[in-house]
Amino acid sequence: MDGSDSSYREMGAAVGESITRGDSPLHGDVLDLILSHVPLVDLVPASQVSRSWSSSVASSLHHLNRPKPWLVVHTQGRRSNSTVAVHAYDPRSGIWVKVVDLGLPTMKHFSAIRSSNSSLMYALSPSRLSFSVDPLNLTWHHVAGPSIWRADPVVALVGSRIVVAGGACDFEDDPLSVETFDLGTSVWSTCRPMPSILKDSSASTWLSVAVDQSRMYATEKGSGVTYSYDPERQEWSGPYDLKPDESVYHSVIVFSGDKLILVGLTGSAENFKSLKLWGVRSDLQEVEEIAEIPAELGEDLKGQCSGVPSIAVCAGSDFMYIHSPSRPENVMWYDMAAATDGVDCRSKCEWGSVRNAAMTGTERMVFTCASVGVAELEAALAAGNRRFKVKERSPLLTH
Numbered sequence: 134m135d136g137s138d139s140s141y142r143e144m145g146a147a148v149g150e151s152i153t154r155g156d157s158p159l160h161g162d163v164l165d166l167i168l169s170h171v172p173l174v175d176l177v178p179a180s181q182v183s184r185s186w187s188s189s190v191a192s193s194l195h196h197l198n199r200p201k202p203w204l205v206v207h208t209q210g211r212r213s214n215s216t217v218a219v220h221a222y223d224p225r226s227g228i229w230v231k232v233v234d235l236g237l238p239t240m241k242h243f244s245a246i247r248s249s250n251s252s253l254m255y256a257l258s259p260s261r262l263s264f265s266v267d268p269l270n271l272t273w274h275h276v277a278g279p280s281i282w283r284a285d286p287v288v289a290l291v292g293s294r295i296v297v298a299g300g301a302c303d304f305e306d307d308p309l310s311v312e313t314f315d316l317g318t319s320v321w322s323t324c325r326p327m328p329s330i331l332k333d334s335s336a337s338t339w340l341s342v343a344v345d346q347s348r349m350y351a352t353e354k355g356s357g358v359t360y361s362y363d364p365e366r367q368e369w370s371g372p373y374d375l376k377p378d379e380s381v382y383h384s385v386i387v388f389s390g391d392k393l394i395l396v397g398l399t400g401s402a403e404n405f406k407s408l409k410l411w412g413v414r415s416d417l418q419e420v421e422e423i424a425e426i427p428a429e430l431g432e433d434l435k436g437q438c439s440g441v442p443s444i445a446v447c448a449g450s451d452f453m454y455i456h457s458p459s460r461p462e463n464v465m466w467y468d469m470a471a472a473t474d475g476v477d478c479r480s481k482c483e484w485g486s487v488r489n490a491a492m493t494g495t496e497r498m499v500f501t502c503a504s505v506g507v508a509e510l511e512a513a514l515a516a517g518n519r520r521f522k523v524k525e526r527s528p529l530l531t532h
Contacts, residue, residue: 202449268503299335
């Protein structure tokens with residue numbers, strides 16, 4: 134079923150009024166099918182019409198058109214860090230949503246916001262660390278900053294600890310120093326420093342970070358040299374060589390589901406050839422190619438230039454978003470859902486692209502990925518400081 138957002142709302146309102154009067158002929162599979170085409174943001178009020186509608190909403194989401202992880206884009210003014218706008222893309226519905234801030238102070242920042250390991254949002258100043266870990270960043274936590282001021286550290290949430298490593302900007306401070314903040318005790322601890330081999334690359338500019346429940350993984354974007362860190366034991370392990378071959382000039386890591394994925398660019402920064410994905414074995418001893426971007430999408434990634442100097446990736450569940458920070462107007466996506474149970478990803482997975490509707494000027498852009506469903510949207514509306522406004526339809530373009 135195709136149609137505009139307004140037509141979906143008109144349809145929902147008409148059917149809702151009909152059910153309220155008790156004369157609606159829609160029920161069961163018919164209603165489930167209709168609801169499967171309704172944008173996710175409109176399913177929140179639909180689920181509150183009646184018990185039967187709530188059941189149909191749940192059925193349509195589970196059986197007919199499941200939610201997919203949202204791409205959330207934060208734009209922040211370069212002159213005024215306190216001005217933050219949030220847009221989100223829902224691939225299930227093919228719409229961009231503007232997340233309207235109602236003026237409560239939880240969204241005000243006085244330093245640059247950043248993202249890490251796909252879902253952590255944070256802002257770090259000499260005196261304060263602010264962070265948010267929920268899917269739509271409804272709640273921000275503000276704590277005293279680490280003891281060492283860092284301009285560009287690696288920051289990651291591992292279990293119940295926030296790891297802040299490297300990036301020290303004072304010559305008297307160790308550039309490899311590590312501190313962790315325990316969310317349970319609200320206490321900072323000084324930990325074992327980063328390995329000495331990372332002395333010249335101990336900053337988020339040069340390192341890509343991914344986390345699982347117990348470890349942080351840090352990969353040099355240029356060389357593929359990788360270490361893992363267990364904050365509970367304060368133990369670094371490595372180095373591991375994740376560079377597949379010499380054709381890869383830039384790579385980042387990300388967890389997609391429970392699998393560590395290496396995303397790499399081949400060719401050179403001035404002469405981009407392709408983008409490939411490799412699955413990383415759990416012991417970090419071997420990588421196996423699992424997918425390559427279609428040629429036409431590779432051209433979109435390049436834009437009007439011949440080179441792609443770097444990429445950024447965020448992922449949730451089996452869905453991944455990829456973009457070039459220098460040209461964020463086009464965002465590539467990769468759906469690994471079909472690449473399970475030993476199925477060859479290269480023939481069964483889906484690639485595609487979506488135009489970045491958050492592009493408005495020269496603002497800084499920060500990308501995260503969030504698993505969003507009706508429950509998360511209900512929580513956001515109940516919090517009272519967010520509203521969702523459909524901005525435009527931008528269906529997934531598959532390849």
